[in-house]
Amino acid sequence: MSLRAVRDDLARWAGRGDPIAVATLIAVRRSAPLPPGARFAISGAGELSGSISSGCVEGDLHERLSALLGGDAPATVTYGITDEMAAGVGLSCGGEIDVLLDLHDPGDPVWQRLWQLHEAGAPGVLLTGIGAPTRSRQLLLETDRSMGTLGSAEFDRVARSRVAEWLGRSDAHVVELVHGDPDSAVFVESFVPPPRLVIVGATPIGHALCAMAHRTGFEVVVIDPREAFLRPERFPAAARLDARWPDEAMATLDLDPRTSVVVLTHDEKLDEPALEAALTSRCGYVGLLGGRRTQRKRREALLARGLDEAVCDRIHGPVGLEIGARSPEQIAVSILAQLIALARAP
Structure with missing residues (x-):
């Protein structure tokens, strides 16, 4: 589980003064259930939070973390394939x-x-x-400031020089700040705002997509001037509901490359201004619901508004992967799958 996933438990334990020990997954070779950055934590009261391997090594980690609370020094431990370990503790998936x-x-x-x-x-x-x-020493970097130290002025300087590079990615990995020097190895975690999904259309598909996208880590904004459809109780997972016309609402958003826009109204009065606002922005994805006839009509309207062919080619339409989806929930799955597939593409 990620740092965000265990954060509430860490805060609760800290609030009552419990000592806390944490195991952090810092590297994966071959396959493993969870990515680097996953955490498993225990409190002095014996409570547990998070996971490193979905159960494969947590028993052993619990013993090691308990020993850490008892005075053992911080350490790094490696787990491999179960059959290769005398105690039978390891990863059945074949990773390390x-x-x-x-x-x-x-x-x-x-x-x-x-x-x-x-x-x-x-x-x-x-x-x-x-x-x-430098084990366990920490340095927090922001665009224009830093806090903490790795215990080496040279390591801190090199790290600060790479902050822009690391802020441009959202993963976690180990690097040597000085090439070939294992003493300079650090675990780098880039915490960036979650990707944002703008749904235009408070439709049944929009309702299903909002809930699914929120569960998979998106910050969701739903736009629809038809306030009867845009009721808060229908979209409890949305970070923001906006009842203005799509172009007005989207003008207040920073539609950056980590923002996806999905237009689901199937109404030209709403589709066209929403598509124009999205296509003339820096957003990373634009999807449009509707079959070939709808796609052709919207494209013709956008060309008449002055957009060129290359800009219109950015539209993913019909939106979603071709999985034979029919129900609103199935279509939402196909859209979310396409967003994830494109985000993971090399």
Whole structure:
């Protein structure tokens, strides 16, 4: 489970003064159930939160983290294929993982600032030392400031010089700040705002898509001037509901490359201004519901509005993957699958 997934438990334990130990997945070789950045935490009261491997190694990690609470030093442990380990502890999927074991200090200014960034939806990069001299030391980088230290002025300087690179990605990985020097190895976690999905059309498909997209990590905005359809109880997972016309509502949003726009109204009065606003922005994806006839009519209207062919070619239409979807829920699955597939494409 990611840091966000265990955050509430960490805060609750810290609030009552419990000591906390955390296992962080820092590297995966071949296959593993969860990606780097997953966490498994225990409190001094014996409560558990999160997961590293969906159950394969948590029993052993629990013992190691308990020992850490008892005074053992932070460490890095590697788990491999179960059959190769005498104790039978490992990964049945055939992968290999490295896990950092450390104590969590909720009073550390680095963590307090990281939580502030999370609350504000602002980006940041957390570096945790894993080389012997820097193990457990942390440096938090923002665009124009830093907090903490890796214990080396040179390592801190190199890290600060790469902040723009790391803010441009949303994964977690291990790097050597000085090539060929294992003592400079750090675990880099890039925390960026979640990808945003703008749904134009408070339709049954929009309702299903909003709920599914929220569950998979999107921040969802739903736009529809038909207020009778845009009721909060129908879209409890939406971060924002906007009852203005699509072009007006979208003008207030920063439609950046991490924003996807899906137009579902199937009404030319709403489709056309929504498509024009999306296509003339920097958004990364534009999808349009409707068959070939609808696609052709909307394209002709957009060309008449002054958009050129290349711009109109950005439209994914009919929206979604070809999976034979028929119901609103199935169509929502096809749309979400297309968004995920495109985001994962090399």
